[in-house]
Amino acid sequence: MSIASKxxxxxxxxxxxxxxxxxxxAFAALFLLCLPFVFQSSSALTIMNQMAIxxxxxxxxxxxxxxxxxxxxxxAVYMGLGGxxxxxxxxxxxxxxxxxxxxxxxxxxxxxxxxxxxxxxxxTRRAGTVFAMISLGVGELIAACSVIIVVFFGGxxxxxxxxxxxxxxxxYEFLTQQEVYYLTVVWLLVAALLMYLFSxxxxxxxxxxxxxxxxxxxxxxxxxxxxxxxxxxxSGFFAGVAGSLFAINFEILxxxxxxxxxxxxxxLVTFIGGAGxxxxxxxxxxxxxxxxxxxxxxxxLWALYLGILFVACVMFFPSGFxxxxxxxRRPLALGNLKLLIKPYLKVAVPAITSVLSLAAILEILFHKxxxxxxxxxxxxxxxxxxxxxxxxxxLAGIIAAISLFLVSRVLPEIREAWDSANHAEDRV
Amino acid sequence: xxxxxxxxxxxxxxxxxxxxxxxxxxxxxxxxxxAVIGPNGAGKSTLFNLxxxxxxxxxxxxxxxxxxxxxxxxxEINRRGLSRSFQITNIxxxxxxxxxxxxxxxxxxxxxxxxxxxxxxxxDVTEKAEEILEQINLSNRRNELAGTLAYAEQRALEIGITxxxxxxxxxxxxPCAGMSHSETDLIVDxxxxxxxxxxxxxxxxxxxxxxxxxxxxxxxxxxEVIESDTPDVVRASAKVxxxxxxxxxxxxxx
Numbered sequence: 001m002s003i004a005s006k007x008x009x010x011x012x013x014x015x016x017x018x019x020x021x022x023x024x025x026a027f028a029a030l031f032l033l034c035l036p037f038v039f040q041s042s043s044a045l046t047i048m049n050q051m052a053i054x055x056x057x058x059x060x061x062x063x064x065x066x067x068x069x070x071x072x073x074x075x076a077v078y079m080g081l082g083g084x085x086x087x088x089x090x091x092x093x094x095x096x097x098x099x100x101x102x103x104x105x106x107x108x109x110x111x112x113x114x115x116x117x118x119x120x121x122x123x124t125r126r127a128g129t130v131f132a133m134i135s136l137g138v139g140e141l142i143a144a145c146s147v148i149i150v151v152f153f154g155g156x157x158x159x160x161x162x163x164x165x166x167x168x169x170x171x172y173e174f175l176t177q178q179e180v181y182y183l184t185v186v187w188l189l190v191a192a193l194l195m196y197l198f199s200x201x202x203x204x205x206x207x208x209x210x211x212x213x214x215x216x217x218x219x220x221x222x223x224x225x226x227x228x229x230x231x232x233x234x235s236g237f238f239a240g241v242a243g244s245l246f247a248i249n250f251e252i253l254x255x256x257x258x259x260x261x262x263x264x265x266x267x268l269v270t271f272i273g274g275a276g277x278x279x280x281x282x283x284x285x286x287x288x289x290x291x292x293x294x295x296x297x298x299x300x301l302w303a304l305y306l307g308i309l310f311v312a313c314v315m316f317f318p319s320g321f322x323x324x325x326x327x328x329r330r331p332l333a334l335g336n337l338k339l340l341i342k343p344y345l346k347v348a349v350p351a352i353t354s355v356l357s358l359a360a361i362l363e364i365l366f367h368k369x370x371x372x373x374x375x376x377x378x379x380x381x382x383x384x385x386x387x388x389x390x391x392x393x394x395l396a397g398i399i400a401a402i403s404l405f406l407v408s409r410v411l412p413e414i415r416e417a418w419d420s421a422n423h424a425e426d427r428v
Numbered sequence: 429x430x431x432x433x434x435x436x437x438x439x440x441x442x443x444x445x446x447x448x449x450x451x452x453x454x455x456x457x458x459x460x461x462x463a464v465i466g467p468n469g470a471g472k473s474t475l476f477n478l479x480x481x482x483x484x485x486x487x488x489x490x491x492x493x494x495x496x497x498x499x500x501x502x503x504e505i506n507r508r509g510l511s512r513s514f515q516i517t518n519i520x521x522x523x524x525x526x527x528x529x530x531x532x533x534x535x536x537x538x539x540x541x542x543x544x545x546x547x548x549x550x551x552d553v554t555e556k557a558e559e560i561l562e563q564i565n566l567s568n569r570r571n572e573l574a575g576t577l578a579y580a581e582q583r584a585l586e587i588g589i590t591x592x593x594x595x596x597x598x599x600x601x602x603p604c605a606g607m608s609h610s611e612t613d614l615i616v617d618x619x620x621x622x623x624x625x626x627x628x629x630x631x632x633x634x635x636x637x638x639x640x641x642x643x644x645x646x647x648x649x650x651x652e653v654i655e656s657d658t659p660d661v662v663r664a665s666a667k668v669x670x671x672x673x674x675x676x677x678x679x680x681x682x
Contacts, residue, residue: 200546202539205523209531212520218502219480219512220593221535230541 045177051289052188058281060238066275068231069211074139080258082112082240086247094165105244112240124228143259158254274320336421343414350406357400431494433627439488450651461628466648481505511595521575532592564588
């Protein structure tokens with residue numbers, strides 16, 4: 001009983017992060033540290049770097065969408081501007097300015113913050129449609145500027161630099177992909193941790209309150225505008241950090257980095273991952289980057305699949321992948337997760353088959369329309385065939401129909417298993 | 429004599445051509461429990477919204493402890509020690525009950541817009557929030573999302589958020605609306621407890637509650653205060669009987 005008396009209800013809150021909270025971070029750090037030993041190729045490192053940058057960007061976006069209730073259509077502005085400034089500073093380093101490369105993201109972040117401060121001064125007065133429209137307008141404005149102000153944005157070619165010209169840090173000059181990977185990953189961890197801690201501060205909690213009910217927040221003493229503005233500045237800072245990491249990795253920035261398409265895709269990434277959860281944007285960024293790079297290697301239709309995934313997400317699981325995972329917390333707590341394994345396995349085969357066969361139909365039709373030089377000979381899933389023949393589409397169609405039918409047969413079973421897995425009584 | 433806690437001077441509010449509040453003069457002394465009654469559409473909620481800064485008055489002034497707060501924003505008025513609840517439950521539905529209360533505490537406990545404090549480490553806030561949860565009898569609901577609470581519990585939470593910041597002027601807009609008799613009794617006891625030594629302004633339709641709680645009653649009819657006195661005087665007033673009871677009889681006839 002002496003243990004109980006030593007642990008009041010607030011025990012474990014005296015450290016900055018309690019041990020149980022620190023574990024996932026330590027695990028993530030270790031995981032990221034070991035990753036390059038598994039995936040050694042240069043392209044794999046590039047993909048991982050890109051993933052890390054997207055994660056930072058998506059987390060910063062979620063400070064607005066998930067935590068502050070601000071739907072922005074122009075968040076790429078802050079990443080892009082942060083990146084462009086970082087690139088200019090990188091070029092100044094080449095001309096003799098003393099700044100070790102690992103600190104460059106601070107510079108980019110500060111520029112992101114300055115622009116978020118300026119633009120936020122008028123865009124955060126109201127949330128909802130007004131905020132969304134202003135973000136869209138500003139996004140369009142800056143994207144247009146990037147073509148007009150060639151001196152700064154470099155016109156259509158953009159601007160480029162050389163990251164290796166700075167003073168070496170402990171002998172590292174960031175010539176290799178691996179060195180850049182570790183720089184990026186350290187920044188990923190630092191930025192993610194800071195953003196996580198931000199959500200645990202008074203302003204972070206009040207940002208949630210303003211998201212939930214801005215009027216009530218005013219009646220407990222908070223200016224909704226100031227709360228949004230501060231979140232917006234913090235978000236701009238981390239977007240700028242992401243932009244700097246992009247500058248370091250790719251050594252080039254173009255109009256593409258701050259246009260509306262990029263703003264749109266980060267919204268998509270965050271939503272697919274789950275805006276309501278801190279890990280949501282991380283999952284979204286991983287899925288998105290894999291689709292873009294790995295799937296993008298195999299098919300030109302990757303963006304279409306991403307779009308379909310997004311629509312499916314909005315319609316069927318609006319809380320994103322993180323929400324899907326979180327749904328299983330209750331069955332897990334009740335010890336009922338095993339009830340779900342069998343039906344899940346049962347649906348997996350027909351579900352995967354139907355997805356693959358539906359994709360096959362799209363691929364075959366696409367191949368037929370755009371027949372590349374070599375006519376209609378096509379390779380899909382390791383099979384070579386003539387995309388012009390009806391048999392291929394027909395067969396894919398039949399497989400799709402059968403597997404979809406099988407999925408529909410298993411669905412009631414899943415629903416039943418789900419219900420019983422969520423009820424404590426059934427087990428007791 | 430110190431300045432009244434709330435003073436309204438020739439307060440008027442129009443929405444377009446409709447004059448909702450037509451020159452209200454009212455003084456509420458410090459520590460007084462003051463009720464506003466009146467038929468539906470008399471302007472009671474509008475009066476609340478004018479005092480708390482939700483609407484700006486068309487003309488006239490609002491003074492708290494002698495300080496002019498006319499036209500200030502809700503958060504500025506709140507920071508001057510006035511807190512209110514709402515007729516339609518107004519809480520943070522996607523946050524836990526505990527967090528709802530904590531949100532009500534942060535500003536007055538000095539945390540403001542801080543991003544350098546870890547909220548979990550601020551024992552003073554946690555303890556105070558637990559204390560208030562105890563007071564409004566929601567400790568056992570601590571970790572549930574506020575939006576999932578039963579109606580009566582949400583009403584109690586609403587009052588909890590309102591009193592959390594320790595404001596010395598409390599405005600409650602129909603705290604007992606839509607509650608059963610037993611729930612009403614609980615809420616009235618709660619209100620009496622939490623407004624000890626504070627100035628209370630309350631709008632309520634339940635006459636039992638009003639005559640039970642109030643030191644003074646103001647009767648608002650068509651945007652004018654026709655009587656403002658002790659419950660006994662108001663009960664006996666011919667003017668009130670004519671205007672208010674007449675109206676409420678009409679209401680019942682409908």
